[in-house]
Amino acid sequence: MKRTIVTSGVDSEYVLGGLCEHLRSRGHEVIEFDFGKTTSCIESMLKTLSRQQVAYITSAHVTLSLRVADRLVPDLRRLYPNYLAPVEIMPILKPAVSVFVPHDLLTPYGDSNLNEFLYLDLFDHVLATNNADQLQCRLGTHTKVHDAGWIKYYHEIPVDEPLPSAPRVTLFLSMIGHMRARYGVAGFVDYLKPILTERVQVKLPGWKGIEEIEREILNQTAASIVPASTNSIDLIQESDVVICNTISSILAESILLGKPSVSLLDNEGYVADVKRTKMKEFPSLVWHPYFERQPFPEGFLEEIAKAQRPKAIAPFDYGLVETIVLC
Amino acid sequence: MNMNSVLHDEVLETAVPSLNGPWNDVAGIWEFWNRCDTILCNQQYFEQASQHFDPSKLLMLRERPTIWEIIHQNPDRKFDTVGVLSPALLSLLLSQHTSAEILGRYWCNQLLIWRDADCPSVRELRRGLHQAGYYEIAEVVPDASAPLFDYSSVSHSASGEYELLVRSLERADRPADEPRSLIASRFGLAHASSWNWNMPSEFMIKDNEGGIVSERDDSIRLALRGCVEPTTEGDGIRVGAKVEWESNPMDGSFAGLVAAYSGPGDSNMIMLTIEAFEPEYASLAIWECQDQWRKSMTMSVPFRSSPRNSVSIHCVEVTMEIKEHFIDVFLFDSPVVRLYDRKIRGTSSYGVRMRGGQFVIRDLSCQLLPKSESRT
Numbered sequence: 001m002k003r004t005i006v007t008s009g010v011d012s013e014y015v016l017g018g019l020c021e022h023l024r025s026r027g028h029e030v031i032e033f034d035f036g037k038t039t040s041c042i043e044s045m046l047k048t049l050s051r052q053q054v055a056y057i058t059s060a061h062v063t064l065s066l067r068v069a070d071r072l073v074p075d076l077r078r079l080y081p082n083y084l085a086p087v088e089i090m091p092i093l094k095p096a097v098s099v100f101v102p103h104d105l106l107t108p109y110g111d112s113n114l115n116e117f118l119y120l121d122l123f124d125h126v127l128a129t130n131n132a133d134q135l136q137c138r139l140g141t142h143t144k145v146h147d148a149g150w151i152k153y154y155h156e157i158p159v160d161e162p163l164p165s166a167p168r169v170t171l172f173l174s175m176i177g178h179m180r181a182r183y184g185v186a187g188f189v190d191y192l193k194p195i196l197t198e199r200v201q202v203k204l205p206g207w208k209g210i211e212e213i214e215r216e217i218l219n220q221t222a223a224s225i226v227p228a229s230t231n232s233i234d235l236i237q238e239s240d241v242v243i244c245n246t247i248s249s250i251l252a253e254s255i256l257l258g259k260p261s262v263s264l265l266d267n268e269g270y271v272a273d274v275k276r277t278k279m280k281e282f283p284s285l286v287w288h289p290y291f292e293r294q295p296f297p298e299g300f301l302e303e304i305a306k307a308q309r310p311k312a313i314a315p316f317d318y319g320l321v322e323t324i325v326l327c
Numbered sequence: 328m329n330m331n332s333v334l335h336d337e338v339l340e341t342a343v344p345s346l347n348g349p350w351n352d353v354a355g356i357w358e359f360w361n362r363c364d365t366i367l368c369n370q371q372y373f374e375q376a377s378q379h380f381d382p383s384k385l386l387m388l389r390e391r392p393t394i395w396e397i398i399h400q401n402p403d404r405k406f407d408t409v410g411v412l413s414p415a416l417l418s419l420l421l422s423q424h425t426s427a428e429i430l431g432r433y434w435c436n437q438l439l440i441w442r443d444a445d446c447p448s449v450r451e452l453r454r455g456l457h458q459a460g461y462y463e464i465a466e467v468v469p470d471a472s473a474p475l476f477d478y479s480s481v482s483h484s485a486s487g488e489y490e491l492l493v494r495s496l497e498r499a500d501r502p503a504d505e506p507r508s509l510i511a512s513r514f515g516l517a518h519a520s521s522w523n524w525n526m527p528s529e530f531m532i533k534d535n536e537g538g539i540v541s542e543r544d545d546s547i548r549l550a551l552r553g554c555v556e557p558t559t560e561g562d563g564i565r566v567g568a569k570v571e572w573e574s575n576p577m578d579g580s581f582a583g584l585v586a587a588y589s590g591p592g593d594s595n596m597i598m599l600t601i602e603a604f605e606p607e608y609a610s611l612a613i614w615e616c617q618d619q620w621r622k623s624m625t626m627s628v629p630f631r632s633s634p635r636n637s638v639s640i641h642c643v644e645v646t647m648e649i650k651e652h653f654i655d656v657f658l659f660d661s662p663v664v665r666l667y668d669r670k671i672r673g674t675s676s677y678g679v680r681m682r683g684g685q686f687v688i689r690d691l692s693c694q695l696l697p698k699s700e701s702r703t
Binding site: 122140 | 460481485513
């Protein structure tokens with residue numbers, strides 16, 4: 001019996017769109033629940049689907065339900081009132097096979113504020129970005145851990161050689177909620193103004209409500225905007241230097257894709273020491289002290305751009321997913 | 328003697344001669360314990376447990392079990408519900424949270440725990456289980472006047488700290504050492520559990536064997552399960568149960584099975600009722616409520632009788648199937664009537680609607696019927 005494939009996630013944490021397209025092109029029936037797009041409760045739909053043979057694939061935080069979010073990220077309930085976490089979906093859907101795909105390369109199995117690691121064994125398969133063996137040892141024998149590559153990295157973009165004289169610099173803004181709450185939209189942009197020069201293009205995540213920040217950047221600074229819907233891995237591959245306003249999965253992605261990467265170092269979000277600790281697995285990361293909101297020194301970006309490295313991560317293996325869901 | 332007192336006496340005087348240990352608490356939530364796939368039990372409770380539960384589900388533990396010993400008895404991982412009727416095991420789970428983690432990882436995704444007054448505080452128990460990877464823990468409230476999944480906690484932190492949902496504020500200050508039963512689940516409970524009741528009117532009560540009975544008064548009581556949103560076009564629903572009563576007729580009492588409920592309150596549903604006026608026959612009727620109640624069909628049906636504690640207990644087993652354009656009724660698994668109607672608005676919400684204390688509804692079940700599936 002052919003299995004219907006059901007996926008779930010939310011906005012930029014939903015990283016399964018490309019995979020779904022691929023599976024559809026291979027003749028599979030795929031139903032996507034991106035809670036950034038759903039407008040009603042999906043519970044009854046899940047109950048109906050539970051009568052079929054279903055393969056469930058998710059890239060969402062396993063235990064981040066609205067009740068948990070009320071303590072950690074209260075905005076989630078307001079923005080996504082119909083949101084259901086995988087621990088809530090699975091008992092309704094009763095899938096024949098379940099698959100977890102990380103959406104974050106820095107903390108693929110959840111940050112320290114979510115005890116997600118403990119719940120990965122609820123899935124039949126975990127598609128690790130790398131080091132599958134280590135994870136397999138931790139999860140026991142029921143769950144199969146596979147080296148599947150990075151889900152957002154599914155095709156190569158040719159790199160210009162030699163590098164252009166003016167390196168293409170992309171600033172990814174990952175820490176938004178905290179900054180907006182602390183400084184307001186105008187204050188947030190003002191905070192970044194010293195580095196928002198005309199040579200920098202800015203990319204925000206595809207979250208609800210970021211258009212206001214994009215407009216403010218265009219109004220206040222000479223920087224340009226890359227549409228939030230742009231695939232971040234493609235953009236990283238097309239950039240010569242990647243900058244992020246805090247530690248994030250983007251930096252892990254860009255470093256593993258061999259791109260010179262810079263993080264602002266300040267005490268916003270986390271204190272500076274915590275940021276350094278969280279990125280200790282990525283020694284090639286360059287820190288730019290931003291306590292006094294210093295601009296980049298003259299020639300800094302050009303010098304950094306020379307340090308291109310070989311890629312240390314594999315493209316995602318779509319074929320593996322197909323094999324799993326068909327078994 | 329009425330039905331309630333028969334059942335009450337059975338538990339108090341016959342089945343459990345000396346009411347002690349967990350039986351006081353377990354008796355109030357019989358339905359939950361009977362749904363466990365396995366019940367882990369200490370020697371001291373084993374004999375009594377054998378009288379109450381399917382013996383094939385019982386596993387007797389030695390006085391100081393190790394977690395691997397327990398896991399070894401069930402080598403294949405299943406997504407089971409395991410009952411813990413063993414202070415020794417509970418103490419093991421509490422002293423080493425890795426034991427609870429191993430139990431969850433290698434055996435079951437849900438624990439039903441009886442915690443006696445000697446065990447550590449409920450707070451400590453919840454924290455330990457959350458720490459071990461149980462996402463949601465809810466108290467099973469034997470007092471049916473409170474919502475079933477009150478006192479539910481969910482956790483996200485490695486320390487097991489949790490957020491507790493307390494709806495019944497009047498019960499929040501109970502003594503910490505009061506015995507109680509908890510369901511600890513690795514998945515979320517609230518959205519999935521078919522054990523969860525929604526009660527638009529005052530809640531009915533349960534007898535000691537998990538049957539549903541109503542108060543002996545004139546109030547109509549309604550309790551529902553499932554989702555009130557419309558089902559997929561063309562799908563149906565099958566609701567069935569066993570309805571029991573004693574020989575004494577009581578005016579105004581009825582037992583109703585409800586299906587396709589869309590509400591709000593006590594309105595918009597289809598109901599199959601059983602009433603008992605005649606000595607040999609029961610009255611069976613179909614009612615439809617679309618803002619107004621309308622009786623669509625009534626007929627007399629034979630019932631079966633059997634003695635229990637010197638009292639004759641009568642029963643019918645009824646099933647109602649609601650399809651897109653008709654309703655089928657089955658008695659003891661045989662079709663008795665098909666009722667054609669205009670298009671019926673289907674939902675997967677079902678339940679019971681009762682008045683008076685005459686009837687007991689047991690083994691209430693529900694199944695969604697895809698358009699292609701047909702029983703007849």
